[in-house]
Amino acid sequence: GAAQLMDEDLAAFVDVVDVGVVAVPLVRQLFHPGVLEIPGAETQHGEKGAFGPYIQSERLETYRHYALELIEKGAAYYCFCTEERLTRLREEQTKEKRPTGYDGHCRALDEELIKNNLEKRTPFVIRFKIPEGRGTITFTDEIRGKVAIEASALDDHVLLKSDGYPTYHLASVVDDHLMEISHVVRGEDWLPSTPKHILLYEAFGWTIPLYAHLPLILNEDKTKLSKRKGDKSIDGFLERGYLKEAILNFVALLGWNPGKGSTEEFFTLDELTQVFDFSQVNKSGAVFDSKKLDWMNHHYIMKKTPQELLSLLQEGKFLEEKGYYQEAPADRKLDAFLLKVIAVEQERLTTLFEVGENTPFFFKETLSYPVALLAWKENSQEQTKEALAKAIEILEKVGEGEWARENLAKTLLEMAGDKKGDFLWPLRVALTGAECSPSPMDVAWVLGKATSLKRIQRALSLFEAL
């Protein structure tokens, strides 16, 4: 699942170095971008592994070597068919409602002709020769059990392209064998081409690895999630302020569950590596439910401290993006302020990005709101003015040193008594200018004594001006 959400080049890379329980290295990528903690594997930048090189363009000779080996064995052949011919062929097949596929035109070309074409540098590809009379290809998938397909249904697919690059079919088989891959774990979309890969292993005389085809992650319309179509991606979620832990946990639950009657839904990466098991992987695709991801993300946000959240905000460049950091990249005073904003907003955050989104009053110099909003329900102007005046009186008595969250809550709540609405609503509107916001105690704490008093006094003066 994770691979489906990652960059394709990254997914391809992971596919190459993947060993053993695949979910682990895949998701580990989320936590240590660029570094896969697998013995023998390389980083994206370094060359640590024992099976390199790992960059496809640096392995071209290897692929060519093995493609030629198949030609020598009679298991592959040069094909000089032009794109036009191939297109025409496909059109005819479609028109006649026959299965599409290569017709084997170059299967048995004259040796002389091949030699001539090669000398003339006629563009060519190397195609695999599906063995005749091979019958049914059967393999046991770790997740799906027995899967069978008739070899005759397969056509002679390309192994080496005319630009010298291998197709996935050749590359994955050659790489997996050379890199001693034991388990090939990939999306279900690869299931139909697995027989081709098995035939390749047979042609080379290599040991066939174990296969596990994971269910696909689906869009809401149940079609395959695809990065190329611009569907959901890990990067996209990280950019929008989702936590790695949440994405990981959520994706892990798509197509897998702990089983044995367990209703546990929260798993850390380490726990996952302990309990993950192919036998508990589902066979059917799973729709990606963003709402549940939101819920999961909120859960993980609640588990962080405000300081941790601030650090994440800074790492993710959210603050620059929002314009909070205008000059100094790490304004100490601003950080202290943001810490308070985060503490107050934490419980209503779905994503990191939302910090400040619904609380513009924390960042504005002056508020603008209709005066009438200050009155609680049917309360009169007088009652409202009285409440505001009382708030000023109390807050003025609170020293700078006592301007703490707990203390403010206690003091103001005591003052409000059982008439909370009469007192707290006007105070909250005076401080925020908004209908919805955190509690006035918390807002006052964040804003500080001077700003808070200033805002309440201004609210009071708005009445005077009426």
Add this chain to the structure above:
RNA sequence: GGCCCCAUCGUCUAACGGUUAGGACACCAGGUUCUCAUCCUGGUAACAGGGGUUCGAUUCCCCUUGGGGCUACCA
């Protein structure tokens, strides 16, 4: 069209022949509450259909239907 895979609440899923079919998200209602959110309580909601096998099928088999995937010199 051909081939392959799949099928439990709207969504993610539990169940490995015998359960009032459980949980989570979402949704709805109530509680907490100055608002919003959180939080707590409760509720609505599913075995696609038809045949078998069996004392007994959501569970095993077959068919139908439905959904998805593949069908490239993309992965």
